[in-house]
Amino acid sequence: MFxxxxxxxxxxxxxxxxxxxxxxxxxxxxxxxSTAMGELYDRFGRVAYSVILAIVRDGSLAEDLVQETxxxxxxxxxxxxxxxxxxxxxxxxxxxxxxxxxxxxxxxxMDRNAFELDLREHPxxxxxxxxxxxxxxxxxxxxxxxxxxxxxxxxVIELAYYEGLSQTEMAERMGEPLGTVKTWVRSALKHLREExxxxxxx
Amino acid sequence: xxxxxxxxxxxSYALGIADEPERAEIAEHLARQCPxxxxxxxxxxxxxxxxxxxxxxxxxxxxxxRRVQAAVQPKPKAWSLGAILPWxxxxxxxxxxxxxxxxxxxxxxxxxxxxxxxxxxDPATRDVTxxxxxxxxxxxxxxxxxxxxxxxxxxxxxxxxxxxxxxxVIPAKGNPVxxxxxxxxxxxxxxxxxPGPVENAAAIAVTVEPDGGSAQPTTTPFIVTKL
Numbered sequence: 001m002f003x004x005x006x007x008x009x010x011x012x013x014x015x016x017x018x019x020x021x022x023x024x025x026x027x028x029x030x031x032x033x034s035t036a037m038g039e040l041y042d043r044f045g046r047v048a049y050s051v052i053l054a055i056v057r058d059g060s061l062a063e064d065l066v067q068e069t070x071x072x073x074x075x076x077x078x079x080x081x082x083x084x085x086x087x088x089x090x091x092x093x094x095x096x097x098x099x100x101x102x103x104x105x106x107x108x109x110m111d112r113n114a115f116e117l118d119l120r121e122h123p124x125x126x127x128x129x130x131x132x133x134x135x136x137x138x139x140x141x142x143x144x145x146x147x148x149x150x151x152x153x154x155x156v157i158e159l160a161y162y163e164g165l166s167q168t169e170m171a172e173r174m175g176e177p178l179g180t181v182k183t184w185v186r187s188a189l190k191h192l193r194e195e196x197x198x199x200x201x202x
Numbered sequence: 203x204x205x206x207x208x209x210x211x212x213x214s215y216a217l218g219i220a221d222e223p224e225r226a227e228i229a230e231h232l233a234r235q236c237p238x239x240x241x242x243x244x245x246x247x248x249x250x251x252x253x254x255x256x257x258x259x260x261x262x263x264x265x266x267x268r269r270v271q272a273a274v275q276p277k278p279k280a281w282s283l284g285a286i287l288p289w290x291x292x293x294x295x296x297x298x299x300x301x302x303x304x305x306x307x308x309x310x311x312x313x314x315x316x317x318x319x320x321x322x323x324d325p326a327t328r329d330v331t332x333x334x335x336x337x338x339x340x341x342x343x344x345x346x347x348x349x350x351x352x353x354x355x356x357x358x359x360x361x362x363x364x365x366x367x368x369x370x371v372i373p374a375k376g377n378p379v380x381x382x383x384x385x386x387x388x389x390x391x392x393x394x395x396x397p398g399p400v401e402n403a404a405a406i407a408v409t410v411e412p413d414g415g416s417a418q419p420t421t422t423p424f425i426v427t428k429l
Binding site: 067 | 210211213214215216217219220221229232233235240243244246247248249250251252253254255256257258260261262263266267269270271273274275
């Protein structure tokens with residue numbers, strides 16, 4: 001968790017992002033090669049499970065949502081541009097969305113625009129993404145950047161990432177004015193983007 | 203709203219926490235493939251991805267891999283003959299191999315297996331499934347005009363001792379031609395090979411006959427399948 005006041009805990013993420021392997025894997029999935037599903041799981045199953053478990057905090061439910069995530073990738077792989085898309089980031093976006101969507105109450109889920117959820121998972125958003133965005137260095141940068149945030153900024157980042165609360169909902173939860181919460185969110189995310197941007201450029 | 207105004211909320215949007223009206227505005231820009239907002243949100247998405255990469259890793263249970271992979275394995279539909287037939291044929295061919303192969307320690311049984319395989323491998327062989335229309339017996343028949351017939355069936359009816367199943371080749375014109383006698387196994391399945399040319403076969407039929415068979419059917423066929 002992105003606990004306030006402390007640096008992010010965690011084991012370093014050591015995913016070897018071999019772009020050629022991902023391209024081959026995506027193409028095999030597109031050919032409906034079910035053994036490729038096992039390889040996709042070997043590659044991203046652990047991180048997908050970790051993200052989902054951190055959000056829903058229930059192992060059995062996390063398993064269901066991991067299966068749902070991989071099935072969604074399987075069912076939508078034809079929209080994925082194998083040569084240019086970043087497979088892992090796409091899968092993790094789907095994983096987090098499944099978990100957050102589950103957290104939200106039924107009425108909130110019904111209010112939520114499914115079309116918009118699809119937009120945020122659309123493979124076009126993962127084209128030409130830095131393929132090593134998931135590497136251990138970037139994980140370190142993010143953890144360090146969050147560690148430098150103020151307690152309130154860390155709190156809003158935690159509520160955003162792990163609970164998917166809208167800024168209005170955060171303001172209600174924290175008992176703070178919406179404008180203040182928006183400022184914390186924007187400044188915190190800007191800081192993370194900048195730190196990450198410098199790491200990518202370096 | 204303009205793309206410039208929306209820019210500061212790209213990451214909130216990518217995280218799914220943007221409020222109105224920014225959320226709807228960005229969604230609208232994305233839906234029309236806005237050349238500024240699509241790459242902008244895509245870049246924000248990489249920040250969200252990096253956040254996912256910083257989550258504490260936990261080892262998932264070992265069975266989860268099998269579960270994920272099993273979810274995309276093709277599953278036969280219950281009670282659909284078309285779906286179960288490939289499995290059924292494989293299973294029954296295995297039965298055939300066991301029957302003919304394991305019990306077949308003599309040269310005659312090996313020859314029988316070879317004949318069955320030569321019928322299945324003949325490019326001219328036609329194969330038809332039967333049992334789709336609510337008839338209890340189901341299975342498949344392979345007919346090679348030059349090499350013979352392989353008949354595979356499940357759920358055959360129980361017959362009394364002193365009775366036998368008889369296979370018939372029914373020509374387009376003329377009377378049914380006897381094509382051999384067979385018994386079912388204890389699980390009501392049968393695999394029967396009748397070698398030799400099959401001339402002008404229009405259909406295959408099976409009747410229950412007295413032991414020793416009949417020259418012409420004496421009961422109504424319980425299986426009739428057109429080729």
